[in-house]
Amino acid sequence: MSKIRICNTAEIPSNGMKDYDVExxxxxxxxxxxxxxxxYQGVCPHQEVCLAEGYYDGAVLTCHQHLxxxxxxxGKALGLAEAPLEKYEVKVEDGEIFVLQSSALKAAQLFMDVSGDTLQRLDSLARREKYESGSTLYNIGDPTDDLYILDSGRVEFLIGRDGTSPxxxxxxxxxxxxxxxxxxxxxxxxxxxxxLEDSVLLRLNGEETLKVLESDPASGYxxxxxxxxxxxxxxxSQGEK
Amino acid sequence: MKIQVNARNRAHHFNATEGEKLLYAGLSGAVGLPYECGSGTCGTCKARLISGEIVDAWPDAPGRKYLKGDDEFLMCQCVAKTDASIEVASFVQTMEAGVCVPAALKGHISSAKLLTSDVIHLQIKLSQPMEFDAGQFVMVQVPGVAGFRGWSMVNYQREAESLEFIIKKKPGGGISEWLFNSQCTGVEVEVFGPLGHATFYPGLSKNILCIAGGSGIAGMVSILSRAAQDDYFRQYRGDVFFGVQTLKDAFFLDEFSRLRAQCGDKLNVTIALSKEDPPASALSDYPHLKFDTGYVHDVAGRHMQGNYENVRAYLAGPPPMVDATVRILLQARLATDNICYDKFS
Known part of the structure; x- marks a missing residue:
């Protein structure tokens, strides 16, 4: 986990916002x-609009393009929003704001409500792997040992439908x-x-993941x-055409 | 050609004919592809080509500045040469039943008359009737001027046989120059639509607030016509704010007076003049209307204070006006699903 300096607290207006480009x-x-x-991520998860151009009243952030x-x-979605914002952990030290860059596990919607302890245990199960553009991660009929979380890149996911029209x-x-x-x-x-492009994935063994979730049934639920x-x-998505 | 779109949530399939823009083909197939202007400027309909061959009909479209890689393109400007797979980054749903699915139609200009020195009222007679919702727009292409333009309908009828529009003259604007300078009556045009999500239907059961600048008033008139046809203002309030620079730039004041007389005092129409105080003659000529000085969003903000209960707002006009109005409505704690507009201008 890396710690990145973003700005001075004085740069952020009271109940206001500002965006920064980091490395x-x-x-x-x-x-x-x-x-x-x-x-948070500075760009709207909808259509790549800068969120700093939107509206913010100290409690609710609104993207000005489609509200x-x-x-x-x-960072949870309200109203019309169809996706949450990716949240980064913030540390304030001597009037300076740092962001701790999160792993994909933390950004994963599936694990978003899991307790801190359990998330840490899941994090220790996760193996980080790099794949080149074009690599097949698994094919229809392969064994289902592992669960994947995308950290960077893009992955095309095709559910077979009568073998021909995915x-x-x-x-x-x-x-x-x-x-x-x-x-x-x-x-x-x-x-x-x-x-579809060079991608980084976190890979968790399914059985190990289930064991961790069993030990914290509230998170598991x-x-x-x-x-x-x-x-x-x-x-x-399979039923309709 | 068979087209597959991989969206964030699922895949959709539709057919595209030779020369048909991919956006229009998808929408005609009831696939709710993302779009706003439909005419190559906003970049909302960008997609990525995964396989197949496409041709860009307008490689200089201003909306191309939103594209990143060589494999990205604007669906409103590109046609397929072969079967193709494309990817759209947003969520795409199948259009719900009851939504007017757009289609390509032919028509001709049946009348064009000046409302002010720089605003034209245009009527297009369609070769076959069109169903649309109040507040929607269509894309129109005229011969000799490249590309489609989006215009909001002013009228509202079921199975409309003609469409009416308000068009403001833009210096150097290809289509408006053509309309103002030539004998356009009788000219054949191509129409694609209806489009747009900022629609009104009487089942809404809310007070309605319309805030429009200049020719943005077109869609509001359609909404008011539909509401009046349904006696909507017997039960619900209607507040209309129409912003222009001076009284000379205003139009439809007789129509608003008539609507006000027909619908009663639950309907209020305020003309906001940004560059002059309302002349005394305005008040005596139009006793049913209100006049005020200021930008239309400021005027609306002042008049609406404390009156936002059960309100659905419709906005249209130049982008800075729409942005300023959204800010005022959010400050007034209006929920975002009750703030409706299409950014197509």
Missing amino acids: GGLKVLIANAGDCYYA WQWDITT AGFVLHKGEVFGWAALLENQARRIAKATC LVMRKLSTLITRHLG
Whole structure:
């Protein structure tokens, strides 16, 4: 986990916000709310609009393009928004604001409500792997040992439909796939996952992940709720045309 | 050609004919692809080509500045040469039942008359009727001027056989120069639509607030017509704010007076003049209307204070006016799903 200096607290207006470009092409939005500072992805997850150009009243952040909104304390989607904001951990030291760059695990919607302890244990299970553009991560019929979380890059995910006409979509940072690893009696992959560009993935063994979740049933329950919602979304996408 | 779109949530399939813009082909197939202007400027309909061959009909489109890689393109400007797979970064849903699915139609200009020195009222007679929702717009292409332009309908009828528009003259604007300078009556045009999400339907059961600058008033008139046809203002309040620079730039004042007389005192129409105080003659000529001085969003903000309960707001006008109005409505704690506009101008 790396610690990046962003700015002085004095640069952020009271109940206001400002964005900064940091190394590696990342844009970070810093917002003040009373005594607290928050850091989020600086670009709207909808259509690449700078969030600093939007509206912020000290509690709710609104993107000015299509009025997606988020709770500034959590980054959770409000109103019309269809996706949460990626949140970064903030440290304030001697009037300077630092951002701790998070792992994809923390950004993953599936694990978003998990307790801090459990997240740390899951983090220690995660193996970070790099794949070149074009690599197939798994194919239909492969064993379902591992769960994947995309950290950077893009992965195309195709669910086989009568073997010929796949229902496909593209995954972005923080999205989870290969979730059959967390299910019972799903020993074989029903989908194909391919990297569309050079990508970094976190890979967690399914059985080990389930053990961690069993030891913290409250967190495990929330993960399973998120997982069943995720699967329902795919059921919907296969039925219609 | 068979087109597959991989969106963030799922894949969709549709057919595109030879020469048909991919955006229009997808929308005609009830696939809710992202768009705003539909005419190559806003960049909202950008997509990435995964496989297949496409041709860009307007390589100099200003919206191309939002593209990053060589494989990105604007769906509103590109046509497919072969079957193709494309990727869209946003969520894409199938259009809900009851939504008017857009289609390509033919028509001709049946009348064009000046409302002010720089505003034209244009009527297009369609070769077949079109269903649209109040507040929507269509893309129109005229011969000899490249590309489509988005214009909001002023009228509202079921199965409309003609469409009416308000068009402001823009210096150097290809289509408006053409309309103002030539004998355009009788000219054949191509129409694609209806488009736009800022629609009104009587089942809404909310007070409505319309804030428009200049020719943005077009869609509001459509909304008011539909509401009046349904006796909507017997039960719900309607507050309309129409911003222009001076009284000479205002139009439709007789229509607003008539609507006000028909709908009663739950409907209030205020004309906001940004560059002059309302002349005394305005008040005596239009006793049913209100007049005020200032930018239309400021005037609306003043008049609406404390009156935002159960309100749905419709906005249209130049982008800075829309942005300023959104800010005022958010400060007034209006929920975002009750702030409706299409950024197509």
